[in-house]
Amino acid sequence: MTIAGWITLGICVSLVIAFVTWCFYKVFTDEESSPDEHALRKKSARKKARD
């Protein structure tokens, strides 16, 4: 493989890994839609209603 080939491979792999990391960082840090947050909010709402 030529140096240009290694550079192409490096750029593609880095871009894809950066893309995946950014997306899943957003998925797991987005409080609004986090499944755990939803569950907690529902639970506390139910508790409030009971009280």
Add this chain to the structure above:
Amino acid sequence: MKDLRPTEQWNTRLGAILAVAGSAVGLGNFLRFPGQVALYGGGTFMIAYAVSFLMIGIPLCLAEWTLGRYGGRMGFHSSAGILACAMRHPIGKYIGVFNIMVPVCLFMYYACVEAWTLGYAVNAVAGNLEFENMQQAEAFFAGFVGLGADGAAATFSVKTAGIFLGIVLVINLLILWRGVSRGIEVFCKYAMPALLLMGLVILVRVLTLGTPDPAQPERSVNNGLGFMWNPTKLVLEARESPQDAWRQVPAQEGGTLIGPIAIERAQAQVSASPETLRVRHIGIGEQLLNPQIWLAAASQVFFTLSVGMGVLSTYASYLKRRDDIVVSSLSSASVNEFSEVILGGLITLPAGVAFLGVAGLAGMCSTFELGFKVLPLVFGQIPFGMLFAALFFFLLFLAAATSSISMLQPGVALFEEVMGVNRRQALAILSTLTVLGAGYCFYFSENLSAIATLDFWGGNFLVFVCGMINIIVFSWVFPLSRGWKEMHTGSAVKLPNFMQTVFRFVCPGFLIVIFAYWMLGNAFGPERTDSPVMAHFRELFVEPSPVAWGAVLIMGFFFVFGTLVIKSSNRLDRAHLLHDKRRKTLKRRRATKYP
């Protein structure tokens, strides 16, 4: 009026992302992508691929996710209901039938290919894939799928695909039987991480192969990576006499020069006969000026992301109102790209070149040849190769299964919605139709004619048409101003404003140009007599064949059936009137009636 009670929903956001990613990750990622890259310019192809991904892939994904969530909020999960809502015109429900017909027709032949992957995994475990040469690999494949005669694979032997097709159909229907959250979501939550993990294990094994045969130093992983990723090309060209034009020596005869040994050998040949041989360097610019690269890259992006099939919009319709569709759609696309570029781009071809060399692999870059002939032969030569072969084919099976279950969901959603039946009744109706279709693809196995015909009309032609319809509906009919707002509801990320221009002009324009170029080349170009379009037309009208007419009947039957079912039902009649205001009124009324 359609009932607005909440129907099924994804349990978790991650589950929805993995289900959509599972729908996108398929055989194309591991087998079609590397073949396309090697055929169309190696690393240069990636430039066209990246541009197509940004200009076509991302906009289409976002458009389908947005339309789907909007339709789901209105209480519709099928493309017929979703498009009727989005277009605010009753014609939308009939256009939506195409979006349902395409994945159902794709499922019919995809189930057969999925059965091959499962069958090959089982045969690897049984030690039946230890081939010594390509002839043995080809003979096994021919016997397994019944290439020699129609119906030849319909036996109860593990060396034919028959029983595996039955198993695959049962698995698919059982997953769908359990529903969206308990079936599809749970399956994808386990299958997708397992698939990625298996891919990484095989990747490490392939990249550590080095030069398996020291006597043949040009057959190495390094040269395999070069075949796949070098952006510029060195080719050997020949001519009969000094008056003739230069023509590239076919890659099978050593025309593609990868690695110092091949280059030195070619230079020695050139010095011996400089009048008739030359080595030529093809740069990035020259390759990018070839429209075929753009056509191939755009097609690959289109097919790999499962856009234009109505699957994304149906899956997105099960999202909650404020679920972040921008990040979710980008996340599922990112998983697909990881599988395609990193796993697909670094496993298949480097392994093939390490054992067969560039010349040995050059003519075998189509999906089926690479997957079912080259790779078994390669795995047979690795220590513990059958273990890795079983792992690889099981990986392909998981990738195919997560895709195939998604292909039936739009049909199930349509029957549920329009006929007023429950999920299981809808699945029973749909499975009857699809099992018959899969039987057609399985039975007409001679030269894989049925699969090729359905793939051409459903998997190439109609997918493109549906993709164009979806993006035009989103950008011009919905319209984009509303779609932009809807897309960003609940989103943690705001897309840059120039994307509006991409949605409105670039993406539809790009698709139309590619489609027109493809049609012109096939129907009116100099190679039209050999083109697949003309070949299929010949099979229909000049020399009518039962296979060609069978495919037309299947697609025609499903279209007519879907249209009649929609027409005879009043459940979608007012879908086009059901916008937010109406929905709020209904909610208010319901709240007053049942406080």
